[in-house]
Amino acid sequence: MSLSEELQTLKDFHCENRCVLSVYLNTNPADPDQQKGAWKIQLKSGFKRLEEYLAAADDKAETEAFKKAKDRVVKEIEDNRNDLKKGVVIFASADPELFSVYYVQIPIETNFYWEDHPVIDELHNMLSAYPNSGIVMPSFGNVRFLDTAMGYVGDDFTYTFDSGLDVWREQKGLNPSGSRGTGGSHVDDLDDRLKENLERFYKSLAGDISKMKKERHWDEVHIIGEAEYAQAFAAAMQKKPDSIQHKNLNNSGADKVLHEVFGK
Structure with missing residues (x-):
């Protein structure tokens, strides 16, 4: 499947309630802001903000769905921490199941989203700039x-x-x-x-x-x-x-x- 086809699949993916974690993580070692593995702090901070938001909403089912998606994202990044290149983009959901990972060699901004669909705008812009x-x-x-x-x-x-x-x-x-x-x-x-x-x-x-x-x-x-x-x-x-x-x-x-x- 081509990246264009994968993007269309992601675009078509929806769930009834919020269930999709979209992570854009800047891991560029040449970026001055990324010295000494700053991405690790940004990863924790991004998750913490979402967890605080979910705690305020007090929805146990949604919190559990987020935890499952988060754990899978963390494992993926930890397993590949020595080969993260300039950035990583991950879309994860436990139910319905979704897990798409893209290691990229172009600078990206760190962003986290918890929605009822994958947030693909930034990924789409990357593919437009550097197509297949x-x-x-x-x-x-x-x-x-x-x-x-x-x-x-x-x-x-x-x-x-x-x-x-x-x-x-x-x-x-x-x-x-x-x-x-x-x-x-x-x-x-x-x-x-x-x-x-x-x-x-x-x-x-x-x-x-x-x-x-x-x-x-x-x-x-x-x-x-x-x-x-x-x-x-x-x-x-x-x-x-x-x-x-x-x-x-x-x-x-x-x-x-x-x-x-x-x-x-």
């Missing part, structure tokens, strides 16, 4: 792919170009006349063959983009690479990409690539 996307980075030696959504890279994989250079090097030295020759015809021929083979490699991968897009639920496809390779790959695609940037980031970290593509 495939980022394609073609170069001469390989094509790197990032599978990403909401600033989080779910997969980072590379297809390598098998140029067959060893065979071509042997052919390059052949000369029926026995002389070395005076022109650059062998080099030109090698370059032409390399170019043709690279174009076939791109065309083969580009033909799989539609399948990848469907299987990985990509809403967008972006290409970033040196001009020659980026344009060649885009030309091989059946459908025009959502953006093309001329910059070689194949050896760069995922965060830098996302920043260049989405400008955030």
Whole structure:
């Protein structure tokens, strides 16, 4: 299920009384306000405010429903406390049952909600800013792919170009006349063959983009690479990409690539 589909499922979720705990927790270690694990204090404070509100309402059934949802949220965060990235978003309900967790790599504000439905506005805004996307980075030696959504890279994989250079090097030295020759015809021929083979490699991968897009639920496809390779790959695609940037980031970290593509 894609994130867009998950959002729709959350949007459709309702209960007769308040039963859904929505938690947006800023755990960004680079945030000055998050030094020394400040998120732990914010987590306790957020729950305390809701508990005080429920105590004033004096509804035992609602208080018990909140406690079950809270306990599950606390366990999830404690079990993953060493891999919280920049933020975590959780929607939890005991009856009817709901538990959705999103670890994100983009800054979020800490907020807590106890309602009869998941509060998804902030999550929706995150997905609008960082949609489900495939980022394609073609170069001469390989094509790197990032599978990403909401600033989080779910997969980072590379297809390598098998140029067959060893065979071509042997052919390059052949000369029926026995002389070395005076022109650059062998080099030109090698370059032409390399170019043709690279174009076939791109065309083969580009033909799989539609399948990848469907299987990985990509809403967008972006290409970033040196001009020659980026344009060649885009030309091989059946459908025009959502953006093309001329910059070689194949050896760069995922965060830098996302920043260049989405400008955030």
